[in-house]
Amino acid sequence: MIEIEVQNETNQSQERMRFAAVPRIGEGLRLRGPDGMWASYDVLDVWYQKAEFGDVWVPYLHVCMTPGETAGDIGNAGFDVQRELEPFKI
Template sequence: MIEIEVQNETHQTQSRLRFAAVPRIGEGLRLREPDGIWASYDVLDVWYQKAEYGDVWIPFLHVRMTEGELTSPHPKQGLDVYGEFAPFRI
């Protein structure tokens, strides 16, 4: 597992997440919103910085919410209009 610093442009937050592989620019990710609902994000930038210890490079991601997620309202508590669980909205 690779621990990656994710900088979220939509919510102006930073978090460290573990990935099996480093996502590429233009790929999409599913990240949990502050309200607990999953949303789609686009990878805008990927870069590496040398760690303070050893000869290790740490990956960083810069992400922004997918345009369709910004225009559609969040269903309440993960349910769609029919009361069914809706994990993906796009």
């Protein structure tokens, strides 16, 4: 599992989550919002920063809610995204 900091542009929040793989720019994710509802988010940017210890690079994601998506909307059930991941919260 890879621990990634996800910076959410839509609700201006930051969370550390664990993923099986680092999502790529343009891919879609299903994330739970602060209200507890699931919604589709697009990956806008992926970057790496050197950790404070050793020679380790830590990945970061910048995401934004998919246009036309509303939290909890199950009209399209998220089938328009390329890949869905349900990350494990730390």
